[in-house]
Amino acid sequence: MIPVVRSQNYLGVFGAGTDEVKSVSVMEGDSVSLNTDITEVQSKDQILWMFGPQETRIAEIHKQNIDMYDSNETFGDRLQMDIQTGSLTIRNIRTEHTGLYKLQIFSSRGTSYKRFNVTVYARLPFPVITSNFSNCSSSSSSSSSSRCSGSSSRCSLVCSVLNVSHVTLSWYKGISVFSSISVSDLSISLSLPLEIQCLDDSYSCVVSYSFTNRTTHLNNTDLCHTCPDFIQPSHLIPLISAGLLMVIAVVVLVKYFHCKNCKQATQEDLTITESEYTQIVYCLQTGDLLQKPLLDVGRTETAVSYQHIQ
Template sequence: MTYLCRSERPLLCPLLKLVLKPSILLGFQLQQDQVLNSYDELKIVVEGGNVTLTPEVSMKEEYTVNWRQEKSTGQRLIAQWKNFKTTIVAYQDVLQLDLKNGSLTFIGIRREHSGLYSFQILEGKEEHSGRYYNITVYGKFPVRQGSPKWVLEARHPASSPSDKSCYVACSVKNGPDVNLTWFNGPTIISSVNNSMHISMTLSLPLEIQPENKESFTCEARNPVTVERKTLSSTKWCPSHHPGTLSMPLVPGLS
């Protein structure tokens, strides 16, 4: 376990490390973990969007507002409001601090900005108020020419002529909390998500029997974005002949 000494007298740190028992250090760690897992307000935003954190306190000249990013390794000051003057310490390319009310705004937020943030208002040296915010940034399913992100592929097993089934795979670029689901009407056929390997493409296969003439819908979803594409088995599996048919579902993808 790593012990981080925050004593105002750094020379005492080695002594404090020897004196403090492991159980006490564990208590410090548990308290820190509780802070990271608790918050006053949750902010969910799509990558590239804007989100504002507001103190909701009438500013006074004698106030000092410290905005911090909370991590398991400790706090990091990112912005400060003092005497109706603002200072951006970190993320200068995305942060704006309102001069009138001390609100902190992320402009064009990115996934790496997800996490816990807090503000502390000091009146002189005494704490006046504070609040914790949990920002969760989700990616949207992008549509980019020349970079397929959402593809259906139908395969007919040439090696097994007796197998008349058509195998369809729905794929999408993976990300945090992405779920991929096949529907037959309102009925869920199968579903998959993989939060452990978000850098990998998420794919979900579907077997269509030759006598099945229905339509199927593949849905990709995360908490802020939903995309659905429907295929007709008669179009995608005509005659169930051996070979491969592949096409992007979003116009412009190739």
């Protein structure tokens, strides 16, 4: 988890001038680095780190030697100092390491100071979504912010987190906040109810600090089962597909039988009777076919294939 650093300017005096205080937020168990912004510590530079209201010395570089003092009493083996830059890293930080860290830099260029206000937050739990099935009842209301296909239903849900402080608990629909509640200093359990008109998977519950969060998505197949006569959109997909297939099949069959009847009608139109055939043969034998109108054989504007009979 990347710590969040916020800078604030305070008029503070280690000597004289403006002293910058950087606010750092970090979750318990993560690591945080407090940077000196020095590219390389020179041989005569002195870098001193202090912690707490008593300004207890916890780490120092002097004449390119590192001294960790008695930091093990408070930090164990969590502190690490960079010999090249003088930056201080706290690994696996705990809530008791919250406080003010002071940095003094003595060099040939003069003396400078920095302060870091580090706040360590307890790790966020994932919110838990539960439902009350007895509160799921049919409704004809159409004022819901979300509309589903089929009959409407209402369902009561509750999202909860235990033993939290400085957090906000929120219901989201997509990327929009649906409802929220916040708590400051007290370590308490938070619950946030939600009543929805119909079920879909766009709802989620989020518990958040100012710099990080944990999210639980509402799974409508596991929580708050659908009410009677309620059809989810996902259930309509196979029904719609089957209906379309039936319509296509009917259209194909109609076209097939229609074309078959047309073909049969065409063949019947080109069929000549025995008397007509006899008349054609007679004309061929007498050489009189070209002079005979087609009406003589009972056809108008109909092409008849024939061979001259010797």
